[in-house]
Amino acid sequence: MDADIDGLDWPRIEAELDAYGVARTGPLLGADTCRALAALYDTGEFRSRVVMARHGFGAGEYQYFANPLPPAVARLRQGVYPHAVRTANRWAARLGQAPFPTTLDDMLAQCHAAGQTKPTPLLLKYGAGDYNCLHQDLYGAVAFPLQLVVLLSDPATFAGGELVLTEQRPRMQSRAEVVALGAGEGALFATAHRPRRGARGDSRATLRHGVSRVRSGSRMTLGIIFHDAQ
Numbered sequence: 159m160d161a162d163i164d165g166l167d168w169p170r171i172e173a174e175l176d177a178y179g180v181a182r183t184g185p186l187l188g189a190d191t192c193r194a195l196a197a198l199y200d201t202g203e204f205r206s207r208v209v210m211a212r213h214g215f216g217a218g219e220y221q222y223f224a225n226p227l228p229p230a231v232a233r234l235r236q237g238v239y240p241h242a243v244r245t246a247n248r249w250a251a252r253l254g255q256a257p258f259p260t261t262l263d264d265m266l267a268q269c270h271a272a273g274q275t276k277p278t279p280l281l282l283k284y285g286a287g288d289y290n291c292l293h294q295d296l297y298g299a300v301a302f303p304l305q306l307v308v309l310l311s312d313p314a315t316f317a318g319g320e321l322v323l324t325e326q327r328p329r330m331q332s333r334a335e336v337v338a339l340g341a342g343e344g345a346l347f348a349t350a351h352r353p354r355r356g357a358r359g360d361s362r363a364t365l366r367h368g369v370s371r372v373r374s375g376s377r378m379t380l381g382i383i384f385h386d387a388q
Contacts, residue, residue, distance in 0.1 A: 159188045160230070163237035168244075171346060175245050175304070179365050180323055180335055180347035183306075187342040187380075191230050192310040196378045198228060199281050210290065216368070218288035220381075222280045231279050234306070235382050236262050242304045242346060242384065249303055252353040252360045258302060262384065265302060269386040274298040278383035281310075282369075284319055285376045290369035292324060294350040297387030305349050306382040309339040316375030321345055326364040327354060336370070349383075 166183055174181035187195070204221040211217050223231060239262040247257045259265045269275070274297060282290070295305060307321060321337040337345050347367060354363040369377075 160191055160233075161186050163234070163241070166241075168241050171241075172245050172248075175346065175348070175352075176248075178335055179325055179352045179363070180321075180337060180345055182337065182339065183344040183346055185340065185342045186234065186308055186344045187230070187310070189341065192342050195228065195230060195281070195380055196310045199283055199378065202228065202281075205276060210288075214291070215293065216288065216290040218282065218284040218290060218369075218372075220280050220282040222387075223277055225277050227277060227279055231380065231382070234308070234380075235279060235384065238306055238346070238382065239265065239384055242302075242306075246303050249353050253351075253362055265384060266386055269298070269300045272298060272300045274300055274386045274388050276387040278381075278385065278387050280381045280383075282379045282381060283376070284316075284369065284372045284378070286372055286374050288319075288369075288377075289371040292322070292366040292368040294366055295381075295383050296350060297383075297385065300385050301349060302384040303349050303351065304346055305384065306344050306346050307339075308344040308380040308382070309341060310378045310380055311376065312341045313338070316372055316377045318371050318373035319377040320370045321347075321367065322370050323347060323365055323367045325352075325354075326366075328356075328361045328363070 205224040353360040
């Protein structure tokens, strides 16, 4: 059974986001939903397919959903956004930035007004030897500072393939975070930047994320990005 998004431990998630720039959500999707979403890779409606090796992004491939999004994907995007925006606006205030809209519909309207009209939720497919280089999912001038990934595969069926984040801190060496997820579990993490408190107040840390090499088996994930693309 899929989780009640409002019933997740949001105080813990928000505290971990503030401390580390990433937080595991706990289970979001049940086994049946995970299987159904994974099956869409071959049967669903997508607007584009990317083979990572062709672009130097890594190895593996992904597909961006077309509108309308599958109901389970739309539900996650709509359901998580009102909670994520609390952290987004707390971070914006600390960094002296304008606040983000409090609803996903208004956030997408802001994207569309800037010419970013293409949906960005996606399915990512990795086999043995595949990986995803460190990157930021920025598709135009408008970007929401958090995004979500959900593991659709059973971790017992593959080895490696962890979510990896690096944080470049001002005047300090970079810090790495490695997150292993359970089936149907999500991780909410910073898209590109977050505030980091230091002795002189808040500074702006730069984050990138990727996926470590899948050593065996195959891994499929759902990515939920809250801003649309050009």
